Amino acid sequence: MSSIKKVQITFDCEEPLLVARFWAEALGYVIPEPPEGFASWEEFDGARPADFRGPAWGACADPTGEGPRLYFQRVPEGKVVKNRVHLDVRAGTGLVGEERLAALEAEAVRLIALGAVRGQLLLADGVNESCQNMQDLEGNEFCLD
Known part of the structure; x- marks a missing residue:
């Protein structure tokens, strides 16, 4: 029997710190501390x-x-198709x-204030419960479920 593995979910994006801060606030996650000797990530970046x-x-x-760690990496191309x-x-x-x-509406309003965009509201259909489609700051789709 194999052991359970931790996973990291990686996003390609244009503004990694901005998107990381959005998701940290959205999920109650934290941004890791900057490397030793630096007071902030901006100070670290300025020293490069x-x-x-x-x-x-x-x-x-x-x-x-x-929960899984979320990692955001800068890529040169923008998002052009739906997330897989x-x-x-x-x-x-x-x-x-x-x-x-x-509950979905309250969370949607909170995330919109952080820069998210509301998508389609899918109402319960007898098989699935209602969910709210959303997009983060760079258009990555996610659902409030």
Whole structure:
């Protein structure tokens, strides 16, 4: 029997630190401390050679160590198609009907204030419960479920 492995979920993006900070706030995650000797990631970046300035990556992690680490890497091309993998943010777990819709709406409003964009609301259909499609700061799709 194989052992359970921890996973990291990686996002390609244009502004890694900006997107990492969005997801840290959205999920209650934390941004790791900068390398020793630096007070901030911006200070660390400023100390790098000019050709390498601008954050090439960012990350955030579950402070309890339970959830996966999210890693954001800068890539030159923009997003052009739908995600093949997306996150489901479990905002309405165990709730049904109007109570679930209210929980999804409250979370959508909170995330919109952080820069997310609301997508289509999919209403319960007798098989699946309601969920709210969303996009992060760079258009990566995710669901409030």
